[in-house]
Amino acid sequence: MESIHVKTVDPIGQDLLRGAAAKGLDLGWERYERLQPQDGFLRTGLSCAYGCLQGPCRIDPFGRGATQGICGLDRDGMVAASLLRLCLHGALEGLTEANNQEPAWPAELGPAAKKAEKVLGGDVSAADTFAAAKQLSRPGASPDDLLRQALRLSLLTVGLTGEGALRAAGRLSCRVGYGVVSGAGPVIGLCGRPTSDLVAALRDSTGASEPQGQIVALGEWIVADGELLPIACTSGEVEAVLSAGWLDAVALGPDADPAIARLCRSIGLPVFGEAEAAAARMTKSANGPNASQCAEGQVLCSAEEARAGLASNGSAGLAILAGSDAPQISLGWLPTELAPALRAKGLSVAACGDAALWVAKAGLASLDSDRPVSLLDPLRGPLDALAAAGPERVKGICFTGVKTSRDLAFALGLAVLGARVSVATPLPLWGSAGVRDLLNEKIAALGGAFAHWDHPASPDEVLAWFGES
Amino acid sequence: MKVIVARVDRCTGCRTCELYCATERGSEGRTLLQAVQETPVPQPRLRVEGGPDASLPVQCRHCVEAPCLDACLTGALVRDETHGMVHVKEDRCIACWTCVMFCPYGVIFPWPDRKFALKCDRCMHMETPACVDVCPTRALEVIDLAELDGVSAEKRKAAATLAIAATDGEGVVHLDLAG
Numbered sequence: 001m002e003s004i005h006v007k008t009v010d011p012i013g014q015d016l017l018r019g020a021a022a023k024g025l026d027l028g029w030e031r032y033e034r035l036q037p038q039d040g041f042l043r044t045g046l047s048c049a050y051g052c053l054q055g056p057c058r059i060d061p062f063g064r065g066a067t068q069g070i071c072g073l074d075r076d077g078m079v080a081a082s083l084l085r086l087c088l089h090g091a092l093e094g095l096t097e098a099n100n101q102e103p104a105w106p107a108e109l110g111p112a113a114k115k116a117e118k119v120l121g122g123d124v125s126a127a128d129t130f131a132a133a134k135q136l137s138r139p140g141a142s143p144d145d146l147l148r149q150a151l152r153l154s155l156l157t158v159g160l161t162g163e164g165a166l167r168a169a170g171r172l173s174c175r176v177g178y179g180v181v182s183g184a185g186p187v188i189g190l191c192g193r194p195t196s197d198l199v200a201a202l203r204d205s206t207g208a209s210e211p212q213g214q215i216v217a218l219g220e221w222i223v224a225d226g227e228l229l230p231i232a233c234t235s236g237e238v239e240a241v242l243s244a245g246w247l248d249a250v251a252l253g254p255d256a257d258p259a260i261a262r263l264c265r266s267i268g269l270p271v272f273g274e275a276e277a278a279a280a281r282m283t284k285s286a287n288g289p290n291a292s293q294c295a296e297g298q299v300l301c302s303a304e305e306a307r308a309g310l311a312s313n314g315s316a317g318l319a320i321l322a323g324s325d326a327p328q329i330s331l332g333w334l335p336t337e338l339a340p341a342l343r344a345k346g347l348s349v350a351a352c353g354d355a356a357l358w359v360a361k362a363g364l365a366s367l368d369s370d371r372p373v374s375l376l377d378p379l380r381g382p383l384d385a386l387a388a389a390g391p392e393r394v395k396g397i398c399f400t401g402v403k404t405s406r407d408l409a410f411a412l413g414l415a416v417l418g419a420r421v422s423v424a425t426p427l428p429l430w431g432s433a434g435v436r437d438l439l440n441e442k443i444a445a446l447g448g449a450f451a452h453w454d455h456p457a458s459p460d461e462v463l464a465w466f467g468e469s
Numbered sequence: 470m471k472v473i474v475a476r477v478d479r480c481t482g483c484r485t486c487e488l489y490c491a492t493e494r495g496s497e498g499r500t501l502l503q504a505v506q507e508t509p510v511p512q513p514r515l516r517v518e519g520g521p522d523a524s525l526p527v528q529c530r531h532c533v534e535a536p537c538l539d540a541c542l543t544g545a546l547v548r549d550e551t552h553g554m555v556h557v558k559e560d561r562c563i564a565c566w567t568c569v570m571f572c573p574y575g576v577i578f579p580w581p582d583r584k585f586a587l588k589c590d591r592c593m594h595m596e597t598p599a600c601v602d603v604c605p606t607r608a609l610e611v612i613d614l615a616e617l618d619g620v621s622a623e624k625r626k627a628a629a630t631l632a633i634a635a636t637d638g639e640g641v642v643h644l645d646l647a648g
Contacts, residue, residue, distance in 0.1 A: 037603050040488040040501050058484075061505040062491050064512060065484065430502040454502035 008331035010361070012178055012293060013237055020243035025266065027239040028259065032327040044431035045079035050139050061431050073139045079432035080146035081136060083439075086428075087153040088132045090409025094160035101126045103159020105417070106303050106387035112417045116155055116446050120148055120416075124156045147438055151416050157406060158383060158413030165221055165379035168301040171309075172228040174375065176360040178241065179294030180230035185213035186248040186284045188272070190229070191220055191238055192256025199224045202251055202272070213284070215251075218242070219354070221299075221378045228299060234332070234354040234361075235403070236325025239263055246288045297356075297365030299375040306350075306384035309374050316346035317395040319466055321355040322382050322411075326401025326425045328456040332358040334400040334424055337459035339364050339373050342466060347395060350374040352381030355400050382414055391418040391447070395469045398462050399423045415448035422451040422465050430454050470553035470614045473591055473598055475526050479608035480517070482524030486600035486609060487513040493599035494592065509582035514589040515600055516578070526600065526609060528589035529576045531555050537588075540571035545586075549593060556590035559583075 007029055008014055020027050041047040041058040048057040048069050057069030059078055068074055073081075095101055103124055105113040117123050132149050135141045141149075166172065181187050186209055188202055199215070203224060206213035219235030221228065233241045242250065242263055249270040252261060264271045300309040310318060319342040325331050335358035339349050348371065351359045356375045359365050365373045376385060382397050397419055402408045408427070415421040429436050429452070443450045451465055488501060495511030496504035504511045515528035531548075535555050538546050545561035546568055548554070562585035569577045569586060578587045591611075592598035601609045612620070633639070 037485070037489060037501070039483075040485060043501060044505055060484070061488070061501075062510045062512065064510075065487075426502055430505055433506065454506070455500055 006330050008237070008240075009333050009336055010237075010331070012289070013233075013240055013331065016237075016240040016244050020240060023243065023267075025243050025263065027243065027263070028236070028327065031259070043426070043428055045082040045428035045435075046075055046431035047082070048073065048078055049082040049085040049136065051137050052139070059431070069139075071139055076143040076432045076434045077139055077146070079429055079435040080143035080150070080438075081139065082428050083435070084132055084146045084150040084153070085136055086405045087150040087157070087409045087412065088129060088136065089405035090407070091129050091132075091153040091157045091160070093404065093406040094157045094409075095126055095129065098160040098162050100162060101160070103156050104162075105159055106383065108387040108390065109383075109417050112391070112447070113155065113159070116151075116416045119446055120152050120155070124152050124159065126156070128152050128156055143432075143435055143438060147435065147442060151412065151442060154409045154412035155416045156413075157409035158417065161380035161383060161410070164301070164377035164381070164384075166223050166228070166299065166301050166377050168223050168226070169305075170301060171305055172223065172299045172301055174228045174297050174299050174360065175230040175294055176297065176357050177294035178232060178246075178289045179291045180216050181232050181241070181246045182288035182291040183214055184284070185209055185211040187213060187246070187286070187288060188215045189218045189232065189242070189247045189250045190215055190222060190253070191218040191250065191260060192253035193220060194222070194251055194253030196224070198251055198253065198273070199229075211284070213248070218250075219357075230294075231357060234325050234357045236327070236331045236354065242269065243267065244289070246286050248284060248286050295360050295363045295366060297360040297372070297375050298367060299356075299377065300350075300381075300384070301377055303384040303387055306374075306376065306381075307388040310348065310350060310385055310388050313348065313371075315348040315371075317348070317393050317469075318385065318389045319347045319349050319395050320376075320382050320385050320397040321349065321351040321359070321400060322353050322397060323399030323401045323407065323424070324354045324403040326403070326456070328425050329401065332361070334398070334457075334459055334462060335359050336362045336364075338398070338400075338462055338466075341459065341463050343371055343373075345467070347466070348374070350376050350381070350385050352376040353378045356381075382410075382419075386414060386417065386419050394419055396420040396422060396466045398466070401425050402427075412443075412450060415443045415450040416446055418447035420449045420451075420469055422457075422462065424453065424457040424462055426454055426456065427452045470531070471591070471611050472531060472614055472617060473528060473589070473601060474610050474612055474617060474620075476608045476610070477523055477525045479606045480519075480524050480526060481606055481608075482517055482519060483605065484517050485603050485605060486515060486526050487517055489599050489603040490514050490589075495587075512578065512580050512587055514578075514587055515576070527574065527576055528600070529555060529572075529591075530574055531591070532573075536571045536573060537568040537577060540567045542567055549590075552591070552593040554591050554593045555588070556593070557586050557588055559585045562586055 044061050046059040054070045059075045202215050216232045217229045218238045251272040300306045335355040339359045359373045399411050490513035491511040492501045492504040517526045545558045564584040566579045580587045
């Protein structure tokens, strides 16, 4: 059955997927479908997360098989430990990238952070990662303690966002869409969070070519020489764009998925590292898409800009769309449906991450449009917006998908700071009603709310959730 | 008649078949994450048996001469004329568990919470049985009964060839019963 129309809402993206299928290329969608159903025990959080080699232990969610691990751990302990482990990963990712390992929150959220620290057992610091690792070494801690530690780590993750992903001040213009790939000169795609040295070497190489080439980001937000590089697609569309044959070469950073390099090899697309980039002679061989398939917007890079850009303007409140593409939900479906619907309800809308790229691609962030969607730093944007507008004015922050543990810990951390947060894709918490209730209680005690669904949420459901505030 | 066959050499004992059988055939929500929240908890119609050395999903064989059919007091167990599968008419089952006792393979399970006997009907009204669809190692397959006879004959032939080779062509294994 033709199912491409449910993979992405972008009609050109659908054509790219059809083209890839015609070429016999295996993209993420095929891998995703081949993996169905994904492990049921892990999906419910009932696969033991402890660093213990007696197992692996799993608990039967239907209660007929094992009800405890070898050590006697029950389902509540297993699900709580699973969440703690994810938050630990998220916090560690934040720590490895932070310039300053002392957490800091915007001044406006200082009281909320202090309150959370007090309720959760004292000041939060990098040492919390060691405490969590110790708790995860043997299953002695109660679910209550595990959840408390998970929330402390989520608060830490938020406090470690530092200058954000863009590390820029002021406002940056951004161009988004397949059309940025067009041009007379050679076009090099960047993905996998390339190093600044690699980006600089490529800029030199493309600048020296005749006609002058350009580099474009694939699903990434990259600032070079004070400018945001044009972004060709969202993170979920990278393979489809590569398969189109629009690019002349690709440069991969250390975080590139293995599938990207494999795909480039299979279609004969040159892949550059730092050394090759400096010496590369760029030539134009590929034909790009129509240059008009591109939209523009402006990114509010700092808390100050967010404060100025998100002034109330008579709106009924602010709704924030964040998060990354997820294969469980048609790419772009939630951001492109929700942003206009939320505006129609009188709310201002801000977006970051892949959600921002989708609304920008749809022209909803264009400064020429009526009440454009504000684009925010992909890492700390929601935090800036929360600080600028205040938890009372922010009607909700919806993560349309979470890709990394850091995204999940960040989302939880915002709830700990008193925000209403939702995640539209299922989380591994459904194996224990007790843990879900306990998590809700703890976050509610801090003035926040954390919603998630036992299925990929539809725009109607998320819209109803925004309306509940 | 098509039946489900299990390949012990491919089964890793992951119990994915159990999870999704219970979800697809025993729950209202039909998704795992909704099924785990239901009361009474959904139950699978097949069970993974075995230990660390070998595991195997077992489910109803739909015997040609099915003892459960004769044992059923109320006519709740019937054979579907189209598909040839033995299945339970849940509204007729009085939960006496006679069929459970008579089944020679132990693959009919009592479900006291819902007051009926639970057994595999090979998801006969679905394109592919849920367990076959979800098995990550393809240890479960649907094949035609006639084809199964052929596969079994091949297996017997292969086993006999090995046995003959192992006994220097004699084909007779001498057992030392005296120890």
